[in-house]
Amino acid sequence: MKKIRGQKILCLGCGPNLYDDIQFFGNIPKEIVGIDINKNNINFLKKSTHPNILKSKRVLENKKIKVKLIVGDILKLKREFINQFDTVYAIGVVGMFRENKLKKLLNLIYLYLNPSGLFLDVDWTECQLSDEKYKERQNFEWYSKDGPTIKKIGKLIVQTNFKIAKHLVYNVPNKKEYLWGKIYGFLAKK
Numbered sequence: 558m559k560k561i562r563g564q565k566i567l568c569l570g571c572g573p574n575l576y577d578d579i580q581f582f583g584n585i586p587k588e589i590v591g592i593d594i595n596k597n598n599i600n601f602l603k604k605s606t607h608p609n610i611l612k613s614k615r616v617l618e619n620k621k622i623k624v625k626l627i628v629g630d631i632l633k634l635k636r637e638f639i640n641q642f643d644t645v646y647a648i649g650v651v652g653m654f655r656e657n658k659l660k661k662l663l664n665l666i667y668l669y670l671n672p673s674g675l676f677l678d679v680d681w682t683e684c685q686l687s688d689e690k691y692k693e694r695q696n697f698e699w700y701s702k703d704g705p706t707i708k709k710i711g712k713l714i715v716q717t718n719f720k721i722a723k724h725l726v727y728n729v730p731n732k733k734e735y736l737w738g739k740i741y742g743f744l745a746k747k
């Protein structure tokens with residue numbers, strides 16, 4: 558997350574945790590755009606009165622960071638995003654799409670970055686959830702086992718013309734407890 562840098566940042570599938578992410582960025586951006594298909598996540602970020610959310614909002618205001626929250630499908634082109642971002646990142650999002658959708662998404666990310674932009678993907682795999690819990694998450698479009706292998710995702714990133722700057726895979730020792738077997742990351746440059 559410290560590799561996230563620049564003035565304008567895009568978070569794909571931001572979920573309800575967007576404000577937490579910002580404290581880990583490598584620098585304080587001017588603007589962060591969060592997009593998620595689930596309106597409940599966006600409404601939560603906009604309207605929650607949970608003390609932690611209010612505190613995060615105050616920090617953002619004090620640092621004059623503009624936040625734009627959008628309900629939308631990241632698989633659909635947003636023309637206004639083209640060449641706009643210094644970093645595009647996604648946590649727990651990219652790895653859940655089937656190959657054809659993932660290819661499309663990677664091409665869109667490439668388009669959205671400015672010429673020296675960075676793309677960060679952090680993901681997890683080897684799901685250990687019970688069938689019931691997995692189905693629940695799948696219904697919410699929160700997670701899917703349909704995505705390609707880590708190796709294949711790396712290949713698709715390279716095929717999109719990105720250069721992989723860093724790639725790490727963490728083998729979770731207590732996967733039954735943690736509910737995921739591997740956490741991995743790709744940092745790629747346009």
Ligand SMILES: C[S@@+](CC[C@H](N)C(=O)[O-])C[C@H]1O[C@@H](n2cnc3c(N)ncnc32)[C@H](O)[C@@H]1O
Nearest residue numbers: 570571572574593594595630631648649698699
């Ligand atoms: C595992 S959650 C990760 C949320 C957040 N990034 C985090 O780290 O907590 C996956 C997120 O992707 C969102 N999502 C799934 N499909 C999407 C799509 N096609 N367009 C936009 N968001 C999507 C879900 O609504 C959910 O918030």
